[in-house]
Amino acid sequence: MRLNMGPSHPAMHGTIRMVIDLDGETLVNLDVQPGYLHRGFEKSCERGTWAQVFPYADRLNYVSPMLNNVGWALAVEKLLEIEVPERCQYYRVILGELARISDHFTCNGASAMELGAFTPFLWLLKVRDWVWDILERETGARMTHSFGRIGGMAAPPTATFKDDVLRVIPEVHKVVKETEIMLLRNRIFLDRMQGVGVLTKEQALSYGVTGPMARSTGIPYDVRKDHPYLVYDRFDFDVPVGEDGDNWDRFMVRLEEIRQSVRIIEQAIEQMPDDGPINVDDPRIVFPEKSDVYTTIEATIAHFKLVMEGLRTPKGEVYSFTEGGNGELGFHIVSDGSGTPYRVRVRPPCWYNLAAAREMLLGGMIADIIPTFGSVNMIGGECDR
Amino acid sequence: MPKFTLDGKEISFEAGETVMEAAWREGIEIPHYCWHPGLSVAANCRMCLVHVESGRQMAMPQLAFDEAKGEYVPTTKPKLQPACQLAAAEDMVVSSTNDEVKTAQASVQEFLLLNHPVDCPICDQAGECKLQDYYYEHQGTLKRKLTEPVHKPKGVRFGPTIVYDAERCIMCTRCIRVCDEVAKDHVLDMRERGNKNEIILAPGRELDHKYTLMTEHVCPVGALTSQDFRFKARVWFLKSAQGVCTGCATGCNTHVDYDPRNGKIYRLRPRDNAEVNQFWMCDDGMMTYARHDTDRLLMPTVGRGEERVPVGEDEALDLATEKLNAVEASKLAVVLSAQHTTEDNLALAKLAAALGAERLYLAALGGWEGDDILRSEDRNPNRAGATQAVGGATLKSVPDLLTDVQSGAVQGVLALGWATAEKLEELAPLVALDGVVSLTSHVGALPAVASVTIPVADTFEVDGSFVNAKGLTQAFPPTLSPPADIEPAWKTISDLAGKLGKDLGFKDLQGLRQGLVDAAEAAQ
Numbered sequence: 001m002r003l004n005m006g007p008s009h010p011a012m013h014g015t016i017r018m019v020i021d022l023d024g025e026t027l028v029n030l031d032v033q034p035g036y037l038h039r040g041f042e043k044s045c046e047r048g049t050w051a052q053v054f055p056y057a058d059r060l061n062y063v064s065p066m067l068n069n070v071g072w073a074l075a076v077e078k079l080l081e082i083e084v085p086e087r088c089q090y091y092r093v094i095l096g097e098l099a100r101i102s103d104h105f106t107c108n109g110a111s112a113m114e115l116g117a118f119t120p121f122l123w124l125l126k127v128r129d130w131v132w133d134i135l136e137r138e139t140g141a142r143m144t145h146s147f148g149r150i151g152g153m154a155a156p157p158t159a160t161f162k163d164d165v166l167r168v169i170p171e172v173h174k175v176v177k178e179t180e181i182m183l184l185r186n187r188i189f190l191d192r193m194q195g196v197g198v199l200t201k202e203q204a205l206s207y208g209v210t211g212p213m214a215r216s217t218g219i220p221y222d223v224r225k226d227h228p229y230l231v232y233d234r235f236d237f238d239v240p241v242g243e244d245g246d247n248w249d250r251f252m253v254r255l256e257e258i259r260q261s262v263r264i265i266e267q268a269i270e271q272m273p274d275d276g277p278i279n280v281d282d283p284r285i286v287f288p289e290k291s292d293v294y295t296t297i298e299a300t301i302a303h304f305k306l307v308m309e310g311l312r313t314p315k316g317e318v319y320s321f322t323e324g325g326n327g328e329l330g331f332h333i334v335s336d337g338s339g340t341p342y343r344v345r346v347r348p349p350c351w352y353n354l355a356a357a358r359e360m361l362l363g364g365m366i367a368d369i370i371p372t373f374g375s376v377n378m379i380g381g382e383c384d385r
Numbered sequence: 386m387p388k389f390t391l392d393g394k395e396i397s398f399e400a401g402e403t404v405m406e407a408a409w410r411e412g413i414e415i416p417h418y419c420w421h422p423g424l425s426v427a428a429n430c431r432m433c434l435v436h437v438e439s440g441r442q443m444a445m446p447q448l449a450f451d452e453a454k455g456e457y458v459p460t461t462k463p464k465l466q467p468a469c470q471l472a473a474a475e476d477m478v479v480s481s482t483n484d485e486v487k488t489a490q491a492s493v494q495e496f497l498l499l500n501h502p503v504d505c506p507i508c509d510q511a512g513e514c515k516l517q518d519y520y521y522e523h524q525g526t527l528k529r530k531l532t533e534p535v536h537k538p539k540g541v542r543f544g545p546t547i548v549y550d551a552e553r554c555i556m557c558t559r560c561i562r563v564c565d566e567v568a569k570d571h572v573l574d575m576r577e578r579g580n581k582n583e584i585i586l587a588p589g590r591e592l593d594h595k596y597t598l599m600t601e602h603v604c605p606v607g608a609l610t611s612q613d614f615r616f617k618a619r620v621w622f623l624k625s626a627q628g629v630c631t632g633c634a635t636g637c638n639t640h641v642d643y644d645p646r647n648g649k650i651y652r653l654r655p656r657d658n659a660e661v662n663q664f665w666m667c668d669d670g671m672m673t674y675a676r677h678d679t680d681r682l683l684m685p686t687v688g689r690g691e692e693r694v695p696v697g698e699d700e701a702l703d704l705a706t707e708k709l710n711a712v713e714a715s716k717l718a719v720v721l722s723a724q725h726t727t728e729d730n731l732a733l734a735k736l737a738a739a740l741g742a743e744r745l746y747l748a749a750l751g752g753w754e755g756d757d758i759l760r761s762e763d764r765n766p767n768r769a770g771a772t773q774a775v776g777g778a779t780l781k782s783v784p785d786l787l788t789d790v791q792s793g794a795v796q797g798v799l800a801l802g803w804a805t806a807e808k809l810e811e812l813a814p815l816v817a818l819d820g821v822v823s824l825t826s827h828v829g830a831l832p833a834v835a836s837v838t839i840p841v842a843d844t845f846e847v848d849g850s851f852v853n854a855k856g857l858t859q860a861f862p863p864t865l866s867p868p869a870d871i872e873p874a875w876k877t878i879s880d881l882a883g884k885l886g887k888d889l890g891f892k893d894l895q896g897l898r899q900g901l902v903d904a905a906e907a908a909q
Contacts, residue, residue: 284521284525292527294503295503296503296528297501297503298495298520298524300503301498301520302520302521302527305517308512308621312521
C-alpha cells in the first residue's frame with residue numbers, strides 16, 4: 001500500500017512529506033521529500049547588508065536561534081579578520097549553550113510526548129520557558145532574538161545576567177533527572193527507542209551526519225572540541241557518544257549534552273569578566289553611540305555608511321562553522337568587497353542528517369517513523385532554508 | 386613609454402604627466418578632493434599625499450610620543466608629496482598605501498572633519514559625498530575634538546542656481562577653478578585663512594554665467610548645492626542611465642538620474658567624453674531634463690481650438706489616414722524634426738517616400754546663444770541626423786512651409802515634434818488646412834495648429850541616436866518607459882504607414898537602423 005504522510009501531518013516534525021510503500025506495517029520503500037519550507041534564505045542574503053542577515057539566520061534552526069546568530073557573526077568576523085572582546089566571547093558562549101539546552105529540551109521532550117509520555121514534555125518545556133525568560137531579559141525576544149551583531153552583540157549583559165543563569169541551572173539539572181526517572185525504566189519507552197532507527201557509524205560518515213546524531217553512533221565529533229572557536233578551548237567538558245546509533249542513543253546523547261552545556265555555562269560564568277567592552281572598537285563595523293551620532297560628524301558618517309551601504313568586508317571567501325543544535329552549522333560566504341554578501345551558502349546540519357533518515361527507517365514499522373524521525377530532529381527552517 | 390611603480394603596479398606615463406594623472410588614466414584612484422582631471426592642479430587638500438620610496442629620502446622633523454619615556458621626543462618622518470603635483474619620473478617607486486601615507490590620509494581626513502557640521506541627514510550630497518567615502522575608507526575614528534566647531538555662513542545665495550554652505554566647505558577651490566578655467570569668468574574667490582576661510586563672490590556680482598551648475602558638479606562635498614536639485618531627492622534612491630543632452634548641437638553626454646519608483650527624472654550630470662564635452666555641460670543643457678514631464682501630450686486629440694477633443698489611439702490614426710489620403714502626394718508637406726532622433730526622422734522620411742511626397746521640411750528650435758566653450762550655435766541636437774535621414778536632400782524651413790501653404794502649393798501637413806522657432810501666431814496659415822497631422826511628445830505651437838495630434842515618446846523614453854554638429858553619431862538607451870499606450874515616433878509612423886497601406890521596409894528598430902546605414906551610404 002502506498003501512503004502519503006505530510007507535508008501537513010500532526011505527527012510530522014515540520015513541513016515535510018514522506019511517500020511510504022507498506023507491506024502490512026513494514027516499510028518496504030520510502031521517499032523523504034523536504035523543500036516545503038524553502039524561503040530562499042541564501043538568495044535573500046544577497047540583497048541587503050551583512051548585518052541584515054541576522055533575522056534570517058534566526059529562522060534557520062528556530063529552536064536555538066542564538067547559535068545561528070553567533071554562527072553568522074563569527075563567519076563575517078572571520079572574513080573581516082576581527083575578534084570580538086573576551087567578555088563578548090563568554091557572553092556568546094553562555095547564550096549559545098542556553099539555546100542548545102532549550103533545543104535538546106524540545107527535541108527530547110517531543111520524542112517522549114510522541115510515544116505517549118506527555119508529562120516529561122511539559123516538565124522540560126516548563127524549564128525551557130525559564131531558560132527563555134533569561135534570553136528574553138537579555139535580548140528582548142524569547143525566540144527570534146536577532147541579537148548577534150558583527151563585531152559584538154546588540155547589547156551588553158544585563159546586571160543580573162549571571163545570577164539569572166545560576167538560578168536556572170539547578171532547575172535544569174532537576175528536570176533532566178526527573179525525565180530520566182520518568183522514562184529510562186519505562187518498558188514502553190525502552191521498546192520504542194532501543195534498537196529502533198539504527199544508524200551505523202559508516203552510514204553516518206558517508207552521509208556527512210554531524211551533531212548528536214553522529215555522536216550517537218560513536219563518532220566523537222564536536223566542533224567545539226575539534227575546532228574550538230570563541231573560548232571553548234578554555235572549558236573542561238565531555239563529548240558524550242553512543243554505541244548503537246539508535247533512537248535510545250540519540251535520546252541519551254542529547255540528555256547528557258544538556259549536562260555538559262551546564263558545565264560549560266558554569267565555567268564560563270566564573271571566567272567571564274564583569275566589565276569591559278562587548279563590541280569591537282571600530283565605528284566602521286559597530287554602530288557608534290547614538291549620542292555621538294547626533295552630535296559629531298564622524299559618528300554620523302559612520303552610522304550613515306553602516307545603514308545605507310552596510311559594513312564593507314574585504315574581497316574573498318571563508319567557510320566558518322560552529323556546533324549548532326543539530327551538528328555542524330557552516331556558513332560559506334563570498335564577498336565581492338561591497339556591503340552586500342555576494343553569495344551565502346549554509347551548511348545546515350539537518351540537511352545531511354535528514355539524508356540518512358531513509359536508511360534508518362527502511363525495514364522498520366510504520367509506527368517507528370514517529371520516534372525515529374523525531375530523533376533526527378529535522379527543523380524545516382534550517383533544512384529547507 | 387616610461388614607467389613608474391605605484392603600490393607595486395607598473396604604470397606607464399607620458400612626459401610631463403603627474404603621478405595622479407597617470408594613475409587616473411589607468412583607473413586607479415589615489416584619494417583626492419581638490420584635484421580634478423579637467424582642472425588645473427591646486428594641491429591644497431593634501432589628501433593625495435604619497436610616499437616616493439625611491440631616490441633620496443627627504444625627512445621632516447616631528448615630535449612623536451615615546452611610550453617608554455612617557456613623553457614627546459624629537460624624531461623624523463618621511464616627507465610625503467601630493468600625487469597631483471608630483472611629476473612622474475622613470476622608475477620612480479611610489480606608495481599610496483604604506484603606513485606613513487595611511488597616517489597622513491587619516492589625519493587629513495580627521496582635519497577636514499574638525500569643524501564639519503552634523504549635516505548628513507539634511508545634506509543633498511549625502512550618499513555621494515567624498516567626505517563620507519574617505520571617512521569610511523581612510524579614517525574610521527571618532528571625534529577627538531571636544532570644543533564647539535567653528536561656525537560660518539550657511540545657505541548663502543550665490544546666484545539663481547547655486548547655494549553655498551561655508552561650514553561644509555573644505556576649500557578645495559574646485560569651484561573657483563571651474564569658473565576661471567571652464568566658464569572663463571573669475572566670479573568666485575576665497576577670503577580669510579585657516580578656519581575662517583570661505584568662498585566669496587566677486588564684489589557686485591552673482592554667480593550667473595552659463596556654467597554655474599558645474600561648480601556644484603565639481604564640489605566634492607555638500608558645500609555647493611543646486612537650487613534646482615536641493616531637497617528634491619535622496620541620491621541613493623536614484624538610478625542612472627546614459628543620455629545625450631538635447632540642449633544644442635554639441636550633444637554633451639549625460640548621466641540621467643531618475644527615481645525608478647515614480648519614473649521621474651531629477652537631474653542630469655555630465656558624462657565624461659573627451660571627444661565631445663570633456664567633463665562639462667552648460668546650465669541650459671543641465672536643465673533640459675525638466676522638459677520631460679512638463680506639457681506632455683498624453684492623449685490623441687482631434688479638432689482645433691475649442692473643438693479639440695481627446696480620442697482613442699486607433700480613432701486618431703484612422704482620422705489621420707483619412708485626412709492624409711485626402712491630400713495629393715505632391716501637395717503634402719512632411720515636416721521632420723531636429724529635436725527627434727535620427728531613427729524617428731528616418732521612419733518619417735521613409736513614409737514620405739512611400740507616399741511619394743517630395744516636399745520635405747525641417748522644424749527646429751531657435752533663440753539660443755552659442756559660445757566657444759561648449760554651446761553650439763544650433764539649439765537642436767539632431768539637425769545633422771535629420772539631414773542624414775533624407776539622404777542629404779535639402780530640407781526646407783518652417784517659414785518656407787508657411788509660404789507654400791499660403792501659395793496653395795501645400796494642402797496637407799504631416800509633422801513630427803513640437804519644436805519650432807515660430808510662435809503660434811506665425812503658424813496661423815496652417816489652421817486653414819484641414820489635414821495637419823502632428824506626431825508629438827509635448828504640446829506646443831505646431832501641435833496647437835494641427836487637426837489631429839498623436840502622442841509619441843520623448844527623448845528620455847526612446848532608444849535612439851543624435852548626430853551632433855561635428856557629425857558624430859551618439860546613440861543612447863531609453864531611461865524610462867513611455868507613458869501608457871504611447872510609443873516611440875518611429876513605431877507610430879510605422880503604424881500610420883500600415884493604415885495608409887504602405888510598407889516602410891522595416892519591422893523593428895534594428896531593421897530601421899539598417900535603413901539608416903543605407904541612407905548614410907547613399908548620401909556619400
